[in-house]
Amino acid sequence: MNIWKISIQNIKSKALYTFLSILTLALSIALLLGIQQIKNSFEHQLENNIGEIDLVIGAKGSPLQLILASVLHLDNPTGNIPYIDAKKLGKHPMVKTAVPISYGDNYKGYRIVGTTDKFLSLYHAEIASGRRVEHSLEVVIGHRVAERTGLKLGDTFLSSHGLVDNDIDVHNNKIKVVGILKPTGNVIDRLMITNLESIWEVHEHEQHNEDHDGYDKDHYGEEHLNHDDHDEDHLSEEHASHDDHNKYDEDHHDEQHSDHENHHEDDKEITSLLISFRSPAAFLTFPRRINEKTNMQAALPKFELDRLYEFTGIGLTTITWIAYLILLISGIIIFVSLYKMVKERSFDLALLRTYGASNLQLIKMVALEGLIVLIIAFSLGYLFVKVGLKYMFSFLSDNKQNMLQELPFEDVLQTTGMVFAVIVLSILIAIYPIIKMNISTILSNEK
């Protein structure tokens, strides 16, 4: 027999209170840790996806849309910008790296991004097998894409037009997988990366082939209208290059076939330009100058995503407050449970004093009761979070990324510390009457 065993027997003898205490406390711990982990995963995901991108330059429109499209690769782009303008900006002394990206096609819903070699280093992505893109119509695919589509090195596929998977508008050019990336945990896992020329070429080839096969200009017009049927925003790039090409075809109808591949890239357009600065000072002047002096827009990913996060954060904040409330209730339940024990069973405690127990031993006994409840509840709560979140995120597999992020130790410690503080306080308040307990009076009032 020892104090532990007596505490455990005490807990067992008031099963309902113990059950309630453990349930509410576990629930509040699970909510607190769960919310923190979700919040953390979400923030980490966003930050990870921003990579080293300080600024995104694209066509005028919604800055948030531009960021969502060019950084998170979720929304449709705002439009296109001339490649020649982008190249000029990239040479600015304040700019460390400037990576152009160009959209147009997808394979089974995974976006094909035309870009340069530097895109991979923006996200610190490394090739797991194969090599980088060296020629047009070659792609390096992200880990997730490889996993989900089953594409392997050397496989070829036909891309479909636009950013949404469809079987109707499929290009004729076979694209070859030359490399697969290591998993990074960020957006690049679900992208297919090629060079800018591929994007331009796929669409040019198409038009030339069609032209070659005897399509007349009326057909061209139809083709055009078809494209208009798609979502207007994300096709605007397409749109523009078609327009471009129409003119080109009209002007140089005969000579173009031989030299179209050498066509000067300065006439081309890209979706956006991802920039990282040499020094933070550039944040002050560079974006403003672009927004004021050019017909392009500059958007700051961190700023836009923080704004987005503020909106989505409200729900999480509410749940966090609910969790605090439950923690408070649980603290009160534990307090009442122990206080009842101290008050209603004061005779038992006095009896233990006549057995030779010191005040300190009684305090230890009651405190242990509270601590046992706390530890069981904490373990349960932690288990709820682990199992619950795994289960939840396995349902959300359609987001094509492994979002769940382990909670950093400091955060767990912080929550743990707070929960312990609340519960230990409840225990201390409940214990206080023991110190003031008058055994003689309690024993005299036996009847």
Add this chain to the structure above:
Amino acid sequence: MIITENLKFQYNKQESPFNFPDIDLNSNENLLILGKSGIGKTTFLHLLAGLLTPTEGKVVINNTEINSLSQSKLDKFRGEHIGMVFQQKHAVQSLTVVDNLKARLFFSKKTLNDSKIETLLNSLDLLHCKNKKTNEISEGQLQRLGIALAVIHNPQVILADEPTSSLDDDNCKTVIELLIQQAAETKANLIVITHDQRIKSFFSNTITL
């Protein structure tokens, strides 16, 4: 052995103090203290147990003046040398019969092997309910458990506060005989305070407050 000298106790300064007669018991001597309700019987018993500190005078048990001990030493001393029996509530509710005895031993820092505990339980006819909670046994059984708890650690002094007043005649006789028998076995002084005249005949040594 237990000696008191000139014991006085005052609950508050407005009231006149209780004056208690001196007692001087050698080992194996028993004492019955009779008195009406409110006369200070329980106060006297609590002074003897060191649960109350006298305003004046002293209590000496086995050559130790208990009032000179610090609180923690007094707790220890009480656990080791004193056993107490109460009127109705005898044991901790959340523990079983045998666990109560083990807790009693734990707090008085004494060990007793299981067979000795069982012998004691058997002698008090409690062996069959040793794993029952205290709210699952009868009042008579509970009373006997109270006696077991008062003697299990081999105390020098057994203090009983109205141990028989809620019992019928038969049980009253059984309990008081058991108490005297257990005290004799452990060579302890038995001091019983009561207003129950039925048990007068069991004691040769009686004082009336």
